[in-house]
Amino acid sequence: MIKLHVNGTLHTIDAEGETPLLWVIRDNLGMTGTKYGCGIAQCGACSVMIDGVVTRSCVTPVESVADKAITTIEGIEQDPVGRRVVEAWVRHQVPQCGYCQSGQVMAATSLIKAKAHPTDDDINAAMINLCRCGTYTTIRAAVHDLAGSAEHAA
Numbered sequence: 001m002i003k004l005h006v007n008g009t010l011h012t013i014d015a016e017g018e019t020p021l022l023w024v025i026r027d028n029l030g031m032t033g034t035k036y037g038c039g040i041a042q043c044g045a046c047s048v049m050i051d052g053v054v055t056r057s058c059v060t061p062v063e064s065v066a067d068k069a070i071t072t073i074e075g076i077e078q079d080p081v082g083r084r085v086v087e088a089w090v091r092h093q094v095p096q097c098g099y100c101q102s103g104q105v106m107a108a109t110s111l112i113k114a115k116a117h118p119t120d121d122d123i124n125a126a127m128i129n130l131c132r133c134g135t136y137t138t139i140r141a142a143v144h145d146l147a148g149s150a151e152h153a154a
Contacts (some may be wrong), residue, residue: 002066006031007075017063023074024062033073033119037130041077044129047103048072054110073102082109088142096133103129108143117147 002013004030013028019134025031025048034057037045041056048057049071086095086110095101104127111118111126118126123143131139 002024002062004062004066004070004084005045005068007072008078008109013062014137015062018061020058021048021060021065021070022057025057025070025138031072031074035099035102037100037103042130043100044103044107045100047106049076049106049110052110052113061069071106073105075104076109079109081113084146085112085142088145092138092142092145094135094138094142096135100129100131100133103141104131104135108139110142110144112146 002015002017004011004013004024008024013024013031015024015028017144022036025034034048035045036058037057038044039058041059044056046056046058047054049055050060050065051068071079071082074078075084082105089101089105096105107127107129111122115122120140123140127139127143
């Protein structure tokens, strides 16, 4: 049995320790907002935040995150910065198909929390998740919008 703190709630999970966190989140907890993309930590569709750091859940053994704070897309709006990111995503109509967007929101939230006023270079370094629809321009616009109002961040 493994104890996980997901979106502020403690869960006791019956899973093998090496099971990827992604499958525990989706299959054991029924939270399907975190997506499977590549399975090799390259695309970012599976991104969650572990103790505030964006992490690829498809290659993260569940035993390695026991007793750490895990935030999924289902809980991101509990965080004031995460809520602002979602609002910017809506305002800029970032998603097209939407498949990668939960991971994109996680990456943007982590970026804004680390650097309230990111430069284009900071955005390029942090926003490395793949988007088959090519929403990179609107992602950049939404992040710049957030940076312009970062003084309101909690």
